[in-house]
Amino acid sequence: MLAARMYGINDLRVEEVPKPKVGKNEILLKIKAAAICGTDVRMLTAGANGIDADHPLTLGHEFAGVIDEVGENVTAYQVGMRVVVAPNIGCGTCDMCVSGNGHLCPDYRALGVNTDGGFAEYMLIPENAVRSGNVTVLPDNVSFIAGALNEPFSCALNGSEHCHIQPGDFVLIVGAGVIGLMHAKLAKMAGAGKVVVSDLVEERLEQCKKIDPDFITVGLVDDAKVKELTGKHGFDVIITACPSPAAQKAAFGQAAVNGRVCFFGGLPKGKEFVELNSNIIHYKQLVVTGTTRASITQYRKTLGFIANGTVKVDNLATKCAPITEIHELFELAKQAKGLKNVVLFD
Secondary structure (H helix, E strand, C coil): CCEEEEEEEEEEEECCCCCCCCCCCCEEEEEEEECCCCCHHHHHHHHHCCCCCCEEEECEEEEEEEEEECCCCCCCCCCCCEEEECEEEECCCCHHHHHHHHHHHHCCCECCCCCCCCCEEEECCCCHHHHCCCCEEEECCHHHHHHHHHHHHHHHHHHHHHCCCCCCCEEEEEEHHHHHHHHHHHHHCCCCCCEEEEEECHHHHHHHHHHHHCCCEEECCHHHHHHHHHCCCCCEEEEECCCCCHHHHHHHHEEEEEEEEEECCCCCCCCCCCCCCCCHHHHHCCEEEEEECCCCHHHHHHHHHHCCCCCCCCCEEEEEEEHHHHHHHHHHHHHCCCCCEECCCC
């Protein structure tokens, strides 16, 4: 089978490798769609622990496919099922895992990050992922592309739930990439009175308006723009869906009294320390939070949103191509051109 394997920094090779053999408690998945994530780009451009010329890894943690084979002890899944797989796998026994937050397990591992992922024609789903409920049936009315995009969508839900968006809230999303637009879709679904999406790249703002004309798109948000959009109120919710220290610093001054601020986008190494005026948090009674990854419960919840037609995510995939063109897809992702770049398989 063909697989895109990382051998080191900027060393991604599409090559023929043996098709995995299924153990008694495992599943072999025939991949149909696998999307490129910012994490994939960071791993490829900056390197990742444990990946080198002697220890290559197949990347890809946002994927959907059809079960090709099941181990003899697997009873909950059958050959031919359309499925998606939440990539984060906890140890199963720590307090985080027992509480349903395996994605926060101190010893968690992720498919496509620590073990071989979805940029391959076939992928082995290990026993601990099968037993933990990471595998979810993909409804017939949900495309494989939408199934693959459910992983980042569930991460956006994690952030959104921490913000407790209320009907009528003024919401600012900083960053018009795919994650920012997913946050905007969730804010609209929650009943936000005004959803504003900010970005410094005009092309992304234009894409945003095509995705949903109800979104208000703006460039740099300064004090004058906050007043124009919210009066003297400020934004009830601000989500920084971008790796920007400046956006995090500015959020406190742009927030309303009793506002909620979510630092969703992690900052690059060397820029993670940001000077913040904590008095603003104190006197405005702000709630400041951050979120990472998503639980299996959230993963299944967002899949339900897609299946029920509550939220559409297919339109966030702007470029699809076979695995033989994965280098071109990665270049688009590196340059932030388009939104989601997806590898499709026959």
